[in-house]
Amino acid sequence: MSHTGTLEMETAGHLSDEQFAGLASGLECAEAAAHGLACAQCREELEAFGGAVREFGGAARGWSESRSPMSWQQQMRKASRKQTAAAPVSTSRRRLVAASCAMAAAAVLAVGAAAWTHREAATVVPPTALAYTDGHELDRATEIAQDNALMRDVNVAISRDDASAMRAYGLTVAGRQQARPNLEMRSQ
Amino acid sequence: MQMAIGTSIIHLKERVNAISELDDIDELVRLYWPRVLRYVTFSTGDKDLAESITQDCFLKAYNGRASFRGECAVSTWLIGIANNLVRDQLRLKKFQFWRKANATSLDVTELASFLPSAESSPEKRLLARERTEQVREALEGLSVNQRKVFLLKFFEEWTLDEIATMTGMPINTVKTHLYRAVSAIRSKMGER
Numbered sequence: 001m002s003h004t005g006t007l008e009m010e011t012a013g014h015l016s017d018e019q020f021a022g023l024a025s026g027l028e029c030a031e032a033a034a035h036g037l038a039c040a041q042c043r044e045e046l047e048a049f050g051g052a053v054r055e056f057g058g059a060a061r062g063w064s065e066s067r068s069p070m071s072w073q074q075q076m077r078k079a080s081r082k083q084t085a086a087a088p089v090s091t092s093r094r095r096l097v098a099a100s101c102a103m104a105a106a107a108v109l110a111v112g113a114a115a116w117t118h119r120e121a122a123t124v125v126p127p128t129a130l131a132y133t134d135g136h137e138l139d140r141a142t143e144i145a146q147d148n149a150l151m152r153d154v155n156v157a158i159s160r161d162d163a164s165a166m167r168a169y170g171l172t173v174a175g176r177q178q179a180r181p182n183l184e185m186r187s188q
Numbered sequence: 189m190q191m192a193i194g195t196s197i198i199h200l201k202e203r204v205n206a207i208s209e210l211d212d213i214d215e216l217v218r219l220y221w222p223r224v225l226r227y228v229t230f231s232t233g234d235k236d237l238a239e240s241i242t243q244d245c246f247l248k249a250y251n252g253r254a255s256f257r258g259e260c261a262v263s264t265w266l267i268g269i270a271n272n273l274v275r276d277q278l279r280l281k282k283f284q285f286w287r288k289a290n291a292t293s294l295d296v297t298e299l300a301s302f303l304p305s306a307e308s309s310p311e312k313r314l315l316a317r318e319r320t321e322q323v324r325e326a327l328e329g330l331s332v333n334q335r336k337v338f339l340l341k342f343f344e345e346w347t348l349d350e351i352a353t354m355t356g357m358p359i360n361t362v363k364t365h366l367y368r369a370v371s372a373i374r375s376k377m378g379e380r
Contacts, residue, residue: 021370025341027348027363049374055303055316056323057343062302063294064226067239 015042024049210253210262217246220263223344224270230339231274233328235294241277245270260353267344267354271336278332296321319377326376330369337362338369 015023019032023046036042210216224245229238248269249256256265300317327335333355340351348366352359 017371017374018367020374021367024370024374025366045374049370049377052319052323052377053342053373056299056320058304059299059302059320060226060230060343061222063299064222064229066302067222067225 014039015046020046020049024053210249210256213246213250216250216262220266221246223263224266227267227339227344228270228274229294230327230343231270231332231336232277233294237277241270241273244273248273260350264346264350264354267340268356271355274336294324296324299324322377323373326373329376330372331365333357334365334369334372337365338373341366 015032015035019029019035020042022029023032023036036046221242225238225242228241228245229235232238232241245266249266256262260268296317300313300320303313303316303320327338330338336355337351337357340346340354341348346354348359348362351357352362355362357365
């Protein structure tokens with residue numbers, strides 16, 4: 001850069017844009033600095049540039065210092081209002097969301113477990129139903145036993161040899177036996 | 189050996205101070221608010237937006253203070269956060285529209301009222317005001333990166349290394365932006 005800078009200065013007689021920028025920014029180049037000191041026009045331009053920028057910077061500093069910030073409490077209140085309106089990113093909010101998700105997951109598990117239990121219970125015969133079935137079976141067996149006892153009594157009654165009555169009507173024993181119904185016993 | 193230990197102890201103390209500085213949010217705001225606000229205002233060209241971004245910047249810094257390792261100055265860290273916020277804002281397309289339609293740019297009259305009072309004569313004050321307006325206009329004509337680098341160098345007086353850290357640009361890129369910005373402003377000032 002310094003070599004090119006020297007050539008440029010020699011050709012044009014004044015600082016190039018790059019040299020000017022370097023000097024104005026305080027990034028000194030020996031040849032440019034020497035020229036800046038020696039050449040009245042370049043020096044004047046450098047001073048004008050530096051002066052304008054300094055003035056502007058001073059005014060900007062004064063302005064920004066006059067814009068006293070709100071107290072942090074006020075800022076936090078303003079920020080929380082803003083966060084309510086926009087998407088939240090705070091840690092506490094994240095924790096709340098995580099807790100909500102966990103609670104929702106727990107609720108789903110609880111409902112699922114209840115549904116599963118209910119389903120299992122529906123397929124297994126409940127003890128009361130079993131008791132009812134046993135009782136019912138018992139009643140039925142008793143009923144059959146009673147029926148059979150009745151049939152036996154009937155068979156016994158009709159199987160008695162009532163000779164007087166048969167004789168009175170002229171019936172034979174063989175015919176009588178054929179005419180008699182054979183009541184069968186009920187089986188379970 | 190003792191010197192090395194002494195240096196590392198000093199460095200450690202600086203880091204501890206910087207980290208504890210972040211815990212006192214009111215002091216943090218008091219110290220750095222004007223600097224961040226000024227930088228953001230002239231970066232975006234919108235003072236209302238700048239207030240909002242500056243506030244976000246301090247909120248982010250305070251909420252993320254645990255991630256600050258004290259490897260740079262607090263102000264450097266804050267400007268880095270502000271830079272990211274400005275960049276995000278400038279990327280928004282709707283901002284591009286509203287910026288043109290509704291930007292609350294800093295009025296030169298407002299700015300000129302903060303010019304040094306040494307410019308006592310009305311003529312000098314008028315000239316100073318005109319120069320301020322020239323610089324403001326020239327700044328608006330710069331690209332975003334040129335403006336950032338120029339502001340950080342000339343108004344905040346940071347070194348090129350520090351600017352490179354804050355903006356995440358290589359130092360040669362910083363230098364190029366700076367030179368172009370100076371040339372553009374010089375050229376704008378020479379127009380009148």
